[in-house]
Every structure is written in C-alpha cells, then in structure tokens.
Amino acid sequence: MIKFIVFSALFVFINGELKSNILCLGRNTTSKSIIDYCLSQNGRLESRCCLSSNLTQILAIDLTDMNLNKVPNFSEYNDLITVNMIDLRINPQLKSSEDDDFVRMQSLNYLFLPKQVQCPGNERVWKIINQTIDPIGIACIEQKDFCLNSTYTCPALNSYCVKNGPNHYLCLCKDGYHGYKCLRHGEFPKLAFFGITVVITIVLSTFFYLTQRRNIKKD
Numbered sequence: 305m306i307k308f309i310v311f312s313a314l315f316v317f318i319n320g321e322l323k324s325n326i327l328c329l330g331r332n333t334t335s336k337s338i339i340d341y342c343l344s345q346n347g348r349l350e351s352r353c354c355l356s357s358n359l360t361q362i363l364a365i366d367l368t369d370m371n372l373n374k375v376p377n378f379s380e381y382n383d384l385i386t387v388n389m390i391d392l393r394i395n396p397q398l399k400s401s402e403d404d405d406f407v408r409m410q411s412l413n414y415l416f417l418p419k420q421v422q423c424p425g426n427e428r429v430w431k432i433i434n435q436t437i438d439p440i441g442i443a444c445i446e447q448k449d450f451c452l453n454s455t456y457t458c459p460a461l462n463s464y465c466v467k468n469g470p471n472h473y474l475c476l477c478k479d480g481y482h483g484y485k486c487l488r489h490g491e492f493p494k495l496a497f498f499g500i501t502v503v504i505t506i507v508l509s510t511f512f513y514l515t516q517r518r519n520i521k522k523d
Contacts, residue, residue, distance in 0.1 A: 327381065328353035333366035335391040336438075337416060356386075364389035364414075368439070373397040379407040389414035392421075393441035400424065409469040415444040425471035428453050444470070462486035 328351050333339060341347075342354035347363050349355075354364035362384060367376070372395045378384050385408060392398060393416050400421045406412060415423065416436065423430050423444035432445040450473050451465035458465050458475035463486045468474045477486035 327365055327367075327376070327384075328362070335366040335368050335393075335416075337414070338364045338366045338389060338391055341389050341414065354389075361386040363387065365391070367392050367395070369394040371395065371397065374399060374401065375405045377404065378409055379404070384409065386411055388412060389416075391416040393418050393436070393439045396420070405471075406469045407472050410467060412470060413446050415470065417442045417444065423470075425450070429470050460485040460487070462489075 346357050347354040352366045430444045434443045450467040462478050462481040463475045
C-alpha cells in the first residue's frame with residue numbers, strides 16, 4: 305500500500321501537461337471502452353492501463369478526466385508500440401498539435417478524443433470516425449496504411465515508407481543501402497564506425513581526466 309502511494313505521488317501534472325514517466329498509475333480505469341476491450345483480450349487491468357495476459361505489454365490506456373490541455377508525448381515511452389486503444393475523453397481543455405501527436409503509435413486502432421479535437425489525419429488516416437455519446441467525444445477506429453493513403457512520398461529512390469503512428473510516417477533505406485538519402489550501397493561499415501567512436505571516446509575521456517586532475521592539484 306505504501307509503495308503504491310509513493311508511486312502515485314509521482315503521477316503529477318504541471319500546467320495541465322502530463323509529467324510522470326509512469327502512465328498507468330493513478331486511479332483505476334473508469335472508461336467502459338477500455339474495460340470492455342481489456343476483457344475481450346483476456347488482459348489485466350492495472351490502474352489506468354490494460355496489460356496483456358503475461359503482463360509484458362500495454363494494450364490500452366485510460367487518460368479520461370485528467371485535466372490535460374495537450375496530448376502526452378507518447379514517443380518518450382519505449383513500451384507503447386503495442387498500445388491498441390487510448391481514451392482521452394472528458395478533457396475539455398485538450399488541444400491537438402498535428403506535428404507530433406501519437407508518433408510511434410503504430411498499433412493504435414481505437415482512439416477516443418473529446419469533441420473539440422479531430423481525429424489526426426481524419427478520413428485519410430482512419431477507416432471509421434464516429435461520434436460517441438457516453439461520454440461525449442469522437443471515436444477514431446482502425447488506422448489505414450498512411451503510406452498508401454497519403455500524397456507524401458519518400459524522396460530517395462532507395463527508400464521506402466512505413467507508417468509511424470496516425471498521420472506520421474518514416475522513410476527507411478532499402479536493403480543494401482544506407483547513409484544520406486540512402487545513396488550509399490553495400491553494408492554499413494559497423495566495425496569502422498564503432499572503432500572510430502571508441503577511439504574518440506577514449507581520447508576525449510583521457511583529455512578531460514587529465515585536465516580535471518591538473519585543476520584539482522592546482523587547488
């Protein structure tokens with residue numbers, strides 16, 4: 305119980321922005337959509353999150369009624385690529401910023417937003433967009449393949465497009481190509497790269513060590 309209270313204390317907000325690195329902590333989920341989805345996946349509800357049955361993946365997150373004024377930067381968390389559902393309703397001050405909202409959320413297929421926020425990319429990105437009544441909001445359902453439904457293309461001939469969350473994409477080099485605009489052909493010189501990096505690191509570390517040691521002796 306004490307451990308739970310301590311961790312819950314870390315879940316704080318400053319000026320309406322989510323500051324904690326632990327998205328799941330706080331009160332128990334109240335989103336019926338999250339609860340029903342978790343049951344359908346044989347998942348386990350842990351405070352605000354639905355975890356997979358083996359507790360290794362986060363499947364859904366309830367961020368309703370959190371007094372948020374911006375969408376959390378989900379790209380800061382490495383373990384959210386498996387999240388399939390997020391509920392952000394009952395956040396009347398929430399505003400979107402199309403530039404970086406939901407980056408890396410490649411598996412997100414159910415996104416619930418308050419009524420004042422549009423689905424990122426609208427019909428170009430989502431197969432179904434519906435109004436919800438309880439609570440009032442918008443349901444964005446099933447991500448389309450952004451690379452197939454966008455006018456954006458990867459400029460390099462040796463690159464290809466992959467979706468990187470709703471309304472986001474990445475340009476990756478094709479097999480056998482690397483470097484600036486994927487212009488270099490052949491295997492990336494890993495040994496040479498890491499060898500040079502190690503040498504530079506050792507030289508700089510030695511330089512700073514000797515410099516600091518000299519300053520300590522002078523003092």
